[in-house]
Amino acid sequence: MPQIHVTTSVNGDPTEFLCEPDETLLDVLRDRLGLTGSKEGCGTGDCGACSVTVNGRLVCSCLMLGAEAEGAEIATIEGMADGETLHPLQKKFLEHAALQCGICTPGILVAAKALLEHNPTPTEEETRYWLAGNLCRCTGYDKIIRAVMDTADEMRRAN
Amino acid sequence: MALDKGHDTRQFKVVGTRPVRPDGIDKVTGRARFGADITAPGMLQGLVLRSPHAHARIRSIDTSAAEALPGVHAVATRADFGEVPEDVADIVDNCLAGEKALYDGHAVAAVAASSNTIARRALKLLKVEWEALPHVTDVDAAMGSDAPVLHEGRSDETVPAGMSGNVMSRYEFGHGDVETGFAAADRVVERTFKTAATHQGYIEPHACLAQMGPDGQADLWCCTQGHYMVRNTCAAIMGMEIGQLRVTASEIGGGFGGKTTVFLEPVALMLAKKAGRPVKMVMSREEVLRATGPTASTSIDVKIGMKTDGKITAARAELRYQGGAYPGSPVEFGAMSAFAPYDLEHVQTVGWDVVTNRPKQAAYRAPGAPMSAFAVESVVDELAKGFGLDPLDVRLLNAAEEGTRSSYGPTYQQIGCKATLQAAKQHPHWTAPLGPNQGRGVACGFWFNFGGDTCVTLNVNIDGTVSVSEGNPDIGGSRASMTMMAAEELGIPYEQVRTIVADTASLGQNEVTDGSRVTFAVGLATIEAARDAIRVMCARAAKIWGIDEEAVTWEDGHAMPSGPNAGEFEPMSLAEIAAVASNTGGPIAGHYEVNAEGAGVSFATHICDTEVDPETGSARVTRYTVLQDAGKAVHPSYVEGQFQGGAVQGIGWALNEEYI
Numbered sequence: 152m153p154q155i156h157v158t159t160s161v162n163g164d165p166t167e168f169l170c171e172p173d174e175t176l177l178d179v180l181r182d183r184l185g186l187t188g189s190k191e192g193c194g195t196g197d198c199g200a201c202s203v204t205v206n207g208r209l210v211c212s213c214l215m216l217g218a219e220a221e222g223a224e225i226a227t228i229e230g231m232a233d234g235e236t237l238h239p240l241q242k243k244f245l246e247h248a249a250l251q252c253g254i255c256t257p258g259i260l261v262a263a264k265a266l267l268e269h270n271p272t273p274t275e276e277e278t279r280y281w282l283a284g285n286l287c288r289c290t291g292y293d294k295i296i297r298a299v300m301d302t303a304d305e306m307r308r309a310n
Numbered sequence: 311m312a313l314d315k316g317h318d319t320r321q322f323k324v325v326g327t328r329p330v331r332p333d334g335i336d337k338v339t340g341r342a343r344f345g346a347d348i349t350a351p352g353m354l355q356g357l358v359l360r361s362p363h364a365h366a367r368i369r370s371i372d373t374s375a376a377e378a379l380p381g382v383h384a385v386a387t388r389a390d391f392g393e394v395p396e397d398v399a400d401i402v403d404n405c406l407a408g409e410k411a412l413y414d415g416h417a418v419a420a421v422a423a424s425s426n427t428i429a430r431r432a433l434k435l436l437k438v439e440w441e442a443l444p445h446v447t448d449v450d451a452a453m454g455s456d457a458p459v460l461h462e463g464r465s466d467e468t469v470p471a472g473m474s475g476n477v478m479s480r481y482e483f484g485h486g487d488v489e490t491g492f493a494a495a496d497r498v499v500e501r502t503f504k505t506a507a508t509h510q511g512y513i514e515p516h517a518c519l520a521q522m523g524p525d526g527q528a529d530l531w532c533c534t535q536g537h538y539m540v541r542n543t544c545a546a547i548m549g550m551e552i553g554q555l556r557v558t559a560s561e562i563g564g565g566f567g568g569k570t571t572v573f574l575e576p577v578a579l580m581l582a583k584k585a586g587r588p589v590k591m592v593m594s595r596e597e598v599l600r601a602t603g604p605t606a607s608t609s610i611d612v613k614i615g616m617k618t619d620g621k622i623t624a625a626r627a628e629l630r631y632q633g634g635a636y637p638g639s640p641v642e643f644g645a646m647s648a649f650a651p652y653d654l655e656h657v658q659t660v661g662w663d664v665v666t667n668r669p670k671q672a673a674y675r676a677p678g679a680p681m682s683a684f685a686v687e688s689v690v691d692e693l694a695k696g697f698g699l700d701p702l703d704v705r706l707l708n709a710a711e712e713g714t715r716s717s718y719g720p721t722y723q724q725i726g727c728k729a730t731l732q733a734a735k736q737h738p739h740w741t742a743p744l745g746p747n748q749g750r751g752v753a754c755g756f757w758f759n760f761g762g763d764t765c766v767t768l769n770v771n772i773d774g775t776v777s778v779s780e781g782n783p784d785i786g787g788s789r790a791s792m793t794m795m796a797a798e799e800l801g802i803p804y805e806q807v808r809t810i811v812a813d814t815a816s817l818g819q820n821e822v823t824d825g826s827r828v829t830f831a832v833g834l835a836t837i838e839a840a841r842d843a844i845r846v847m848c849a850r851a852a853k854i855w856g857i858d859e860e861a862v863t864w865e866d867g868h869a870m871p872s873g874p875n876a877g878e879f880e881p882m883s884l885a886e887i888a889a890v891a892s893n894t895g896g897p898i899a900g901h902y903e904v905n906a907e908g909a910g911v912s913f914a915t916h917i918c919d920t921e922v923d924p925e926t927g928s929a930r931v932t933r934y935t936v937l938q939d940a941g942k943a944v945h946p947s948y949v950e951g952q953f954q955g956g957a958v959q960g961i962g963w964a965l966n967e968e969y970i
Binding site: 171181186187188189190191192193194195198200227228229231232237241244245246247248250251252253254255256257260286287288289290291292293294 | 328330331333334335336337338339340341342343344346347427510511512513514515561562563564565566592594595785786787945947948950951954955956957958959
């Protein structure tokens with residue numbers, strides 16, 4: 152079957168790629184575009200390690216075909232920091248030691264950023280529900296939730 | 311969090327603080343490279359064909375159609391490995407089945423192709439002729455006289471004649487005479503427990519990239535808890551000299567014991583050798599769950615006798631652990647640790663290592679100990695409740711302490727068992743009121759900890775920065791703690807030191823990152839390597855000053871004359887000594903190589919409140935407190951993280967998870 156030509160934007164960069172009709176967006180990002188920050192933990196949308204945003208909406212990139220990205224704006228973990236300046240969530244994750252092995256961290260950060268854009272003042276319960284689609288096996292979540300809540304606090308104070 | 315006071319024997323500047331870990335920015339920006347995040351020029355994709363049967367004889371494997379498919383560059387089966395040394399025979403058999411597939415998902419062949427699509431197509435062209443055999447997956451059933459036997463004639467000399475051929479070994483620990491002890495009890499409770507297997511559930515599936523040249527030199531990149539173990543095992547399987555195989559550990563996306571193994575690595579090396587091209591292999595989650603090691607499922611009898619005042623008169627446990635398709639379940643550790651928190655006059659544990667048609671178990675967080683602790687602690691609770699006693703008081707009355715002869719043999723030195731119980735007793739959680747449908751549980755746990763072969767090299771760079779090389783994959787912040795210990799010992803800021811995990815060609819043998827050994831053993835080696843470098847720096851200062859080496863001491867990052875008699879010289883900083891190293895004898899480094907001994911055992915007491923919905927049976931943990939004797943917390947945030955993560959995995963095991 153012939154490959155499909157896709158024109159899209161990744162982290163603000165105009166991007167074109169060819170992909171197989173059955174190739175996931177995650178495989179395209181990792182294997183064709185070299186953006187290995189998004190991880191495959193399950194391939195079935197359960198773990199959230201592959202989280203990206205497509206036109207601002209949080210998705211599991213393992214559940215979306217690369218061909219579906221035509222014309223879309225995709226944002227991945229690689230685009231989260233502004234050059235050398237880390238996003239407040241990235242800083243808070245480091246301060247709070249909200250990661251151990253770090254494999255789930257890119258997906259959780261992308262999801263948490265989407266949460267704060269959607270709801271800048273989440274309660275702890277809202278934060279836990281929003282991040283329920285992102286599994287972390289190391290931390291037990293406590294420090295992750297604290298880091299997200301602390302970021303929300305700080306961003307609110309800064310505005 | 312309240313911190314203990316009054317136990318410090320030394321004032322620290324860096325140790326005990328909470329700096330940002332050195333690998334932190336890479337991990338929050340997506341730059342960190344895990345097992346599947348690497349490529350090589352000309353790389354092929356390797357995939358594995360797995361058994362659809364739980365137990366089946368492999369009559370034949372026809373690889374010709376797969377090999378003929380354009381884009382396929384190699385097919386590997388067990389036949390490619392030929393004879394291997396006995397100590398790796400089970401390992402290679404688990405990587406690619408020989409005569410029989412022993413569990414659903416057991417690897418039977420592998421292909422390397424120019425794309426995943428072609429590799430997937432090639433798997434479908436492999437023709438395996440199976441003879442399905444009866445199977446057994448339950449530990450008690452596997453010990454039955456009519457159970458299908460996985461391996462004939464593998465039971466060792468500890469197993470009495472007449473038992474099922476699935477029983478591999480028997481272990482026994484204890485002292486005293488339990489029957490005498492039970493006779494002295496006011497009440498004896500005997501209960502049987504079964505625990506399900508659970509999977510470590512690391513989020514990163516196993517992955518590796520292998521390359522091998524026609525000169526026999528090979529390189530392997532993989533996610534593992536021990537790249538030296540991977541090197542030694544793969545070299546033995548491949549018939550290579552160890553020095554010809556260099557293994558680099560990727561960042562590791564969780565392990566919890568489950569990555570103390572090899573599954574893909576020898577297969578990838580064989581495919582790379584046959585294809586003459588690099589081969590990358592990445593497991594899917596389905597493969598991880600079907601074919602990598604969960605922990606053992608168990609069946610345990612516990613019998614404890616107690617006086618009305620709560621004093622235990624005797625304790626006995628019989629533990630049956632199935633370790634999957636090969637010998638080596640963690641029943642020995644389970645039998646050793648079952649009664650480790652208690653000071654008992656009469657105690658006996660007997661463990662049975664049993665094989666079943668399940669994936670070979672792998673270590674999982676204190677392998678073997680949680681299951682036996684669950685069974686023992688449940689019976690201790692039942693006895694305490696029966697006598698109307700406080701379960702913490704009963705444990706305190708029987709708790710092991712310094713001088714106690716442990717249930718597994720050694721006499722304890724200074725230990726923290728009672729301290730965790732006392733801390734639990736004093737904690738506000740213990741006396742907090744409970745709501746409707748809520749209950750409170752308490753339990754003790756134990757782990758041995760250990761040391762093992764460890765090497766650290768510490769290089770003092772010409773600008774006064776320091777590079778530490780260690781050989782243990784960093785699974786949750788150990789580069790931070792090594793950096794902190796090196797900075798502390800050298801008397802320089804944390805930011806001046808950077809620690810890396812070196813490949814297998816760069817250091818001597820290092821044991822796997824397991825058994826809670828790294829902070830102890832690698833920390834010890836890091837401190838001693840720093841002291842070694844300090845000796846060199848003191849000698850260099852002595853040379854510059856023209857005084858004896860013994861007349862120079864190291865304080866706060868500086869070489870100083872040791873007293874007025876040594877002479878009057880301005881202290882020289884590490885950076886100043888480093889800057890002139892070339893003129894005073896050459897580069898400065900410290901080393902330490904050791905089989906680390908003397909790791910202390912550790913104990914924990916946990917308190918858990920649970921609420922159960924009487925209509926649905928749904929259970930919810932409402933409060934959880936961990937009290938653990940962790941020693942000196944080098945980086946307290948990561949120690950807390952271990953407590954929290956371990957407790958959450960335990961909650962999962964108790965309430966949500968079951969590997970079927």
